[in-house]
Amino acid sequence: MRPEPDRPLPTPLGPGDAEACVDLDRSAFGGLWSRSQWARELADPSSTVLGLRPDVVPPANALVALACGQTILDEFHLTAVAVAPGWRRQGLALVLLEALLAEARRRGCLRATLEVDGGNEAAVRLYGRLGFRTEGIRRAYYRSGGDALIQWLEL
Ligand SMILES: CC(C)(COP(=O)(O)OP(=O)(O)OC[C@H]1O[C@@H](n2cnc3c(N)ncnc32)[C@H](O)[C@@H]1OP(=O)(O)O)[C@@H](O)C(=O)NCCC(=O)NCCS
Structure with a gap:
């Protein structure tokens, strides 16, 4: 099935996305985690961080939503979900969290x-x-x- 053109697919974020996470964190939460906390989260192999970057957003591919959590044995600890204020109530958090929970199942979490x-x-x-x-x-x-x-x- 082809994805709808206006519905971006969740993609894994990594160490190169720290700045984008800090910016989105500031606009959505007012600054939940510092840059070094985001850098640690993005580099930690027990963490999963997923993001959405609709290609229609200027600047190109801006991060508009993220969700993350930690795998601890067979438990998945959901630590944050944030959607940029202008992108809310369009189902983006639901899409991201469903993908995050699917990844948690794939990692063996119960x-x-x-x-x-x-x-x-x-x-x-x-x-x-x-x-x-x-x-x-x-x-x-x-x-x-x-x-x-x-x-x-x-x-
Ligand atoms: C909470 C948050 C992530 C929701 O993101 P979103 O993309 O707007 O959520 P969705 O569009 O996927 O909404 C899915 C459902 O959640 C509920 N919901 C989302 N926002 C809501 C609101 N402002 N009021 C009431 N219900 C809401 C609704 O049931 C909604 O379904 P509906 O639109 O069919 O009624 C977003 O408001 C946000 O980033 N808030 C600031 C950060 C935060 O508080 N994060 C959570 C704690 S870590």
């Missing part, structure tokens, strides 16, 4: 887990769409006062 701020409605709904369920709560865990929801998904 379960996926993540931690999300219960006040982050977009993320909570997104993970719910993928079948993640809350199995633990850390009350007032975030600086915002939000609870951390510990979620799991059987792969």
Whole structure:
């Protein structure tokens, strides 16, 4: 089946993408990880980092979405997902996370887990769409006062 022309395919990101990840992290999260943290993540063989670069975006092939996680034994720990503000609500996070979870299965993971701020409605709904369920709560865990929801998904 041919991919739709306006729906880019997730591709693995590597050490050469650190700057693009920092830029997207800044615009989507306000700076979750530093450049050296991104460089470490992109070089770590237990990490998977996938990105979307629609070729219509100026500058050519700009990174508009990324998702990443770590394989720890038979668990996949989803650590971040970010979509540039102008590209949201088009299904890009869903496409990326489905590809990331498929890669986790390919690596032999049996379960996926993540931690999300219960006040982050977009993320909570997104993970719910993928079948993640809350199995633990850390009350007032975030600086915002939000609870951390510990979620799991059987792969
Ligand atoms: C959360 C985020 C990644 C969603 O990206 P996205 O590409 O807009 O999400 P999608 O278009 O794939 O949405 C899939 C589903 O998630 C839910 N969703 C996404 N954004 C939502 C929002 N703002 N409000 C409510 N539900 C939302 C919906 O169920 C949506 O399906 P629908 O559009 O058919 O209703 C994006 O808003 C973002 O980058 N936020 C800042 C970073 C962040 O908070 N990351 C998560 C914590 S690591």
